[in-house]
Amino acid sequence: MELKSLTYVVFALAVAVLYYGAGAVKYGQRIVLLAANLVFIVATSGMKSLAIITLCVAISFFAGLCIEKAVLANQKSRARRLFWLDVIVSLAILCYFKFFKDTFVLLQDFLAGRGIAVSELVSPIGLSYFTLTMIAYANDIYHKKHPAERNFLNYFVFITYFPSIVQGPINLYKKTAPQFKLRHQPSAEKITKGLQRSLWGYIKKVVIADRIGILVMAILKDEAAGGFLLFWAMVLYSFQIYADFSGGIDVIMGLSEMLDISLTENFRAPLVSRSITEYWQRWHMSLGEFMEKYLYYPIVLNRSVMKFSKRIHNSYLKKVFSATLASVVVFVLVGIWHGTGWNYVVYGCYQAFFVSTAVLLGPWYKKVRAGLHINENAASWKLFQSLRTFLILTFGRFFIRAKDLPQTFSLMRRTFRNFSWRQIYVLFDGTLSNYGLDCKNIQLMYLGILLLIAVDILHERKVKLRETVCRQDVVTRFVIYLLAVFAIVIFGIYGPEFSSSSFIYQEF
Amino acid sequence: MKKFCIRILVFILLFALCFAGLQGILHYRWSGNEDLYTRNILYSQASPDSIDVLCIGTSELYAMYDPIVTYEEAGITGYNFAITFRCAMTAYYQLLYALEYQTPSVVICDFVSLFDDVLPRNQESIYRKVVESMPDKALKEQMIREICAVDDTQSYLSWKFPMLRYHSLWSEVTEENFQPDHQVNAAYPAFKKGAMFNNERYQKEPLAITPDLWDYTEAVDTFSEFSVGYYDKIIELCRSKGIEVVAVTPPKIQDAAVYAANADKMHAYFEAREVPWLNYCTYDQVQRLGLNLEDYYYDRSHLNVSGSIVLSRALAHDLTEVMNLEDHRGDPAYAAEWEDVLPQFHTWLDEIGVSAS
Numbered sequence: 001m002e003l004k005s006l007t008y009v010v011f012a013l014a015v016a017v018l019y020y021g022a023g024a025v026k027y028g029q030r031i032v033l034l035a036a037n038l039v040f041i042v043a044t045s046g047m048k049s050l051a052i053i054t055l056c057v058a059i060s061f062f063a064g065l066c067i068e069k070a071v072l073a074n075q076k077s078r079a080r081r082l083f084w085l086d087v088i089v090s091l092a093i094l095c096y097f098k099f100f101k102d103t104f105v106l107l108q109d110f111l112a113g114r115g116i117a118v119s120e121l122v123s124p125i126g127l128s129y130f131t132l133t134m135i136a137y138a139n140d141i142y143h144k145k146h147p148a149e150r151n152f153l154n155y156f157v158f159i160t161y162f163p164s165i166v167q168g169p170i171n172l173y174k175k176t177a178p179q180f181k182l183r184h185q186p187s188a189e190k191i192t193k194g195l196q197r198s199l200w201g202y203i204k205k206v207v208i209a210d211r212i213g214i215l216v217m218a219i220l221k222d223e224a225a226g227g228f229l230l231f232w233a234m235v236l237y238s239f240q241i242y243a244d245f246s247g248g249i250d251v252i253m254g255l256s257e258m259l260d261i262s263l264t265e266n267f268r269a270p271l272v273s274r275s276i277t278e279y280w281q282r283w284h285m286s287l288g289e290f291m292e293k294y295l296y297y298p299i300v301l302n303r304s305v306m307k308f309s310k311r312i313h314n315s316y317l318k319k320v321f322s323a324t325l326a327s328v329v330v331f332v333l334v335g336i337w338h339g340t341g342w343n344y345v346v347y348g349c350y351q352a353f354f355v356s357t358a359v360l361l362g363p364w365y366k367k368v369r370a371g372l373h374i375n376e377n378a379a380s381w382k383l384f385q386s387l388r389t390f391l392i393l394t395f396g397r398f399f400i401r402a403k404d405l406p407q408t409f410s411l412m413r414r415t416f417r418n419f420s421w422r423q424i425y426v427l428f429d430g431t432l433s434n435y436g437l438d439c440k441n442i443q444l445m446y447l448g449i450l451l452l453i454a455v456d457i458l459h460e461r462k463v464k465l466r467e468t469v470c471r472q473d474v475v476t477r478f479v480i481y482l483l484a485v486f487a488i489v490i491f492g493i494y495g496p497e498f499s500s501s502s503f504i505y506q507e508f
Numbered sequence: 509m510k511k512f513c514i515r516i517l518v519f520i521l522l523f524a525l526c527f528a529g530l531q532g533i534l535h536y537r538w539s540g541n542e543d544l545y546t547r548n549i550l551y552s553q554a555s556p557d558s559i560d561v562l563c564i565g566t567s568e569l570y571a572m573y574d575p576i577v578t579y580e581e582a583g584i585t586g587y588n589f590a591i592t593f594r595c596a597m598t599a600y601y602q603l604l605y606a607l608e609y610q611t612p613s614v615v616i617c618d619f620v621s622l623f624d625d626v627l628p629r630n631q632e633s634i635y636r637k638v639v640e641s642m643p644d645k646a647l648k649e650q651m652i653r654e655i656c657a658v659d660d661t662q663s664y665l666s667w668k669f670p671m672l673r674y675h676s677l678w679s680e681v682t683e684e685n686f687q688p689d690h691q692v693n694a695a696y697p698a699f700k701k702g703a704m705f706n707n708e709r710y711q712k713e714p715l716a717i718t719p720d721l722w723d724y725t726e727a728v729d730t731f732s733e734f735s736v737g738y739y740d741k742i743i744e745l746c747r748s749k750g751i752e753v754v755a756v757t758p759p760k761i762q763d764a765a766v767y768a769a770n771a772d773k774m775h776a777y778f779e780a781r782e783v784p785w786l787n788y789c790t791y792d793q794v795q796r797l798g799l800n801l802e803d804y805y806y807d808r809s810h811l812n813v814s815g816s817i818v819l820s821r822a823l824a825h826d827l828t829e830v831m832n833l834e835d836h837r838g839d840p841a842y843a844a845e846w847e848d849v850l851p852q853f854h855t856w857l858d859e860i861g862v863s864a865s
Contacts, residue, residue, distance in 0.1 A: 006672070188509060478518075478522060492675055494675070
């Protein structure tokens, strides 16, 4: 059951109706969510996947209880051992499915050649996301931030919450789980706003991202494509991945809003980021929050790291060493979290390089800016910074767009070997219409990108678009909603006419 | 909350209305407008049991058979139901529709898909063309259900709401999209009787028709179970109504070798079912009829008006040899629909500069 399929839309709306219908019964809403989660998992990835997820949830649930017992009994070392055991088991399961899938296929082929049939390895949906949620859960119990969940079904509903299991956001128990225990009353405002957000999410995904995807894929496949064209494809890919990921998140957040469940925000206008550091505070924020709480600060505050940094003579380096080291570790792991190839490791290092140099060379950058008499509040400077950040990020996306590291370097070679700004004419001479989209579709694609940027800018300026729509009279609202729905129906890239493209971040 | 629920219902209603309206504009347009709906309606308006020959099949037969010429030549009336694509299932449904109004003496069919599946999954446009042009609603529904049963990518709903399947239509909208589909073309000439009458001439590089065009070395194709099933149903249906089925293979120059390669298998198929076969797709027949690409074809597969006149005359003679068909010339019952429209046909031929002799 794909997030962008009609089946999912009907399923989600049916769940919402049943959810509020069951509100009159005690535990009714939790039962509806539990049933919905089970149906969703089985429909999306089958019974085997459900079995693996249930096993993971059970391990995490019982580990939480054991950690809490040890913590309350003041058995610190036992609690620590249990905590690390839980983390290792969770990561081992994640790594097994993420990194050893190819090895398993080889083993399967080897055994099949000898007449031994081994059933296919089923990768459970959302493993990358709920593993982090479970690690955070164990950590918070270990640090007495909240008590362990006593009811397995409550914990199961929280971990497998169907809107967010596939592509996040990464939910933290303390913020999200208590909401599942409340009885929620239907609210016209919340349902309307949820529907609005889901509609916008679908527009971003099926009208903007998937339209860009057709062009990007065709250009990158074309061995004869010029350097500038390939570069432009990567620029478009940056918009595609944003519209795709944030679109999916908007669908999820919208549905949750309809169900009166508040999830962690995952995006805050990342297109207007003026530095890589800022970008990571605006992009995939739930992953950022996890990394900050459960990796960055533990590294910064680690005694050995602090001890080592004290030995550094340079006073500035002494100050920033632990933060820089933590950033490097965090970003390398963020890279690895995205995928299994070396290209993802390099992607993490690439991000780490910019974040750490921003810290290490911060004072020098400041001096240069002062020397050049740059007005840091000028709009032009802000625009320059945003464009610079966007270009750095676009270059970084070579690593995640390609399958592996050799393909990344090959793509870079093709792009920059015969790159020339003079090839910019390819954007205007109809060349692009040879890559799967006709002229009108390309115009629509650019319009979509402009809309994406405009909405980000408006959000940055604290303009509350959904509330603005809600304030309009009923006729205007209906016109806006009908236009949005028909924009998806008519301009959407879905169904048999186009090859079905799943959400990019579901793959991670 | 009650007010909110009412608003949701109103919104759903508005959505449904807009959806229906937009689908009327942005629905899948089939390729090749051949006045199929008009042909179906005009056929249904013909005097009952006034048709001797009913033609079902593909574009080669559509371009080859002119009922008005067979009437003029031998007093044989007919109607051309062939369409521009090859498909056994659509031919079967067209026959079902045709037999609701007439019981012809003979059904001619080219059996051109014997070796091709032409499944709905791969050729939706062909199926849509026939479905959308089908005036009989019950038959239309039956056809949709049968298409959906054989096409695992299609459901009844997906067929009914093609706007959810095809999303590039908005960029191809023309004035035609705003006109209703089911409109009888008032300018459709009465003498056409479903025939194509293409007045173009062969424009591509010249090609001498020589025996080696029929030479083949490749292995013959295998029968398509899907198509054979429908052709067998066509034969069975006709037999159950006492209608003779005659197989007709038009004189194709393009892929003549493929036809020659398959000829033995086709012959065996027709013999097993006791279906007479008029095979014009041989070098000897082309020579006998005096055909050449420049004068009688508009491409290497399809005859133009001059070619169709030649072939229709030959067909009239060959059909009378195969079976006993009544000559209706001079019969007052046929005057209005046949005798009286003959001058229109000749006037049109004069206008386009084609000689009927």
